[in-house]
Amino acid sequence: MSTASTSWFAGAATLFSGCLLTVVAAQALDKAPLRDSWTAQETATLASMRLKEAGPRPVDLSNSYEQRADAAALGRALFNDTRLSRNGQVACASCHSADKQFQDSRQFGQGLGTGERRTMPVMGAAHSPFFFWDGRKDSAWSQALGPFEDAAEHGANRVQLVKLVQAHYKERYQAVFGPMPDLGKLPDDASPAGTPSEHAAWAAMPESSRDAVNRVFANMGKSIAAFERNISYGESRFDRYAEATVAGDGRGQEALSRQEVRGLRLFLTKGQCVTCHNGPLLTDHAFHNTGIPPIDPASPDRGRADGLRQLLKDEFNCLSRYSDARPDQCGELQFLATNDPGQLAAFRTPSLRNVAERAPYMHAGQLTSLEEVVEHYARSPKAVLGHSELAQPGEKHADRPAIRLSAADIQDLAAFLGALTGPVVQAD
Template sequence: MRPGAHPVVGRSLLAVLGPALLALGLTACGARVHEWSLEEQSRLRALWIESLPPLPPDPSNAVADDPAAAALGHALFFEPRLSRDGRVSCASCHQPARHFTDGKPRGEGLGTARRHTPSIVGASYSPWQFWDGRRDSQWAQAIVPLEDPAEHGGDRSAYARLIAERYREPYEAIFGPLPPLEDRRRFPQHAGPVADSGAATAWRAMAAADRRAVTQVFVNIGKSLAAYERRIQPGAGRFDTYVAAVLAGDRQTARRTFDADEAAGLRLFIGPARCTDCHAGPRLTNDSFHNIGLPLRESGWDAAGKPRPLSIEELFDPGREAGVIEAIEDASNCLGPWSDAPPEACAELRFARVDGDPLVGAFKVPSLRNVAETAPYMHDGRFASLAELLQHYNTAPLAIAGHSDLTPLGLRDHELSQIEAFLRTIDGAVSADRSWLAPPAQR
């Protein structure tokens, strides 16, 4: 207080003005939270849903953008008879209400799958499918679970017969006549290159031309499913509303859309935490493969509650190292006999990296769209919450094989909470007509 000032008056002024000054300070601080440099705005624009480019074509699938094929694929996606026991459909694991995931650590069909169920939302933008990228198109991916004994567990002859009995008219309008499946001598009820010994034996006994005819129907099922899945794309959420406000200079809407912690988490996400090194672009993924140093799994338990030692495959999953070889050897790849693409359209496959330390234990970077609603996380569903996931990135343990691409974030607890708060804003309904998200009329 200056000499000569009255102490009572000074205290009175402080009592009166103090709260107002504090409020002004907080308001100014809150406003600064929503101030972004031009460089930061450029980074935000790159993540904005409005920056999503047009859907890339799939030259390996001639009906990828055919509305009739999409309609057939829609029906098949929700068709439980597309399984050995008539109870498992694609939607059993890829549930529309869960953003096309299932909320389980590992997929469950007729058995338990090796890996967590990834979302199909926006997957048509990716050149590689599955966590390890072992297929190079959505249609090639779609047919794998149909014959997997832990998933749909059926065989291609039975699936072709289902098409003939239930979907003949739409199928033949798109692909032409079905083979004469009513001839049981040529086309057994159950046949296919599958684990079931009876179906496998029947498959080997079929004439090569008849095997090709059935496989063509099987492939066309996959291409129809892919045509449907291409309609399932990410939509705008609260994060996108915030970015739009920032880019428009609309601070009022920005403050109304994000609180201080969410904005701080976003600043960490695009800045010091370097999350956008991998989670880049409007889908928040670069569609590449990385080893992030996941530790060995602990032993499991059997049905009786006794410890069950894990197999080598469960202890360590080679990921992309094995996946890329499988993709190259797969008959349904872009260069294979079932592809509609000319060889020059298959650059991703032709020039794929096939060896080297970076592939060992590497898995595909998932999209973060609706990440808060699609737990658990990682290829094996090991992390039940975003907090667990962020703690792993914060400590970044060394890889047990290969080389981890992570470096420890070293963030404080409140900073991790801020990133989690931001991640919860990357929500948004699927960008598709609502009719695509439910089964069509029963056949």
């Protein structure tokens, strides 16, 4: 071998060795010791809270159309159509605005009138077994129908809505759901949920006409649910931190600041937040009375206690003739406890994902900041109606101790909640 060849090989070997050392050094840096140590149980809890653990969106057996792209396209159009309201100015998107986390940032929902509760976002709806703060609906498609006939929201009536679909969406509707049923001669305005005159007009309609209108109305909800199914949360800095912790990636733990990590430790321990805000969507999908003060103490909101009764008699629930599910597939509805005193003034646990972007807080916007929310749980006031699940200071509580947080703890917890914000993702 020539001297030149020997020099070339020696140089190449040196270069390769240097590159290899650089790669090894980079890998060593990437796998630096964990900045923050956690117990095995805490690490397992963090792993369970990663968004990816939510898995595929559950299938709603009561809606056979929810995974169809043409149904979602129709649903998007209906979601944004202001004609589907009494005054032609209110759409679903009026309260569920895409640029406001699919809610409205108001204390109360605002349509034709002012509602009595906060607007809930639609992200993650496919994972929830119940809807609205009181759980009076058991599917996304049934939930979508409620505001249409609510006097404070769209203020429309069922026949008016179906006529609008027939006039403006007939071809698109039929491409999804098949031929539109023969609606016969319908009055201008009629509904079982409207004004006295609309009630009377509805009662005077033949049963076959009422059923045909209900069928189209239900399908409106099913197409809107198909659209909403494609709206979801994206990963947050917390998810990156949890992933790094599980993987033993010290550098990845820099996704959260020291203060945010202190808040996370409180979230999992003495703050007791994880008791209800657990799993990948940071909610147990249940209903709790935590002593939130009512807007009107003289007439407090009964929450789940009333919502449960409404759900069981809802003409569009999972067991209804307009559901696509078999009765044996409606287990959530068939095995509900109807005599649980804990349901009184209990409200649905919201997801904490993107919570920093959704002030004000609680079911009626009673609290204006995350610090106020944490302070409420630290105070643990007695409930005005029903019994709060939170332990009172000095009380012997069967399930949990009282929550004791310092002023610094409250700031740390609020800081951590800000790390739960990620993008809102809309699938095509």
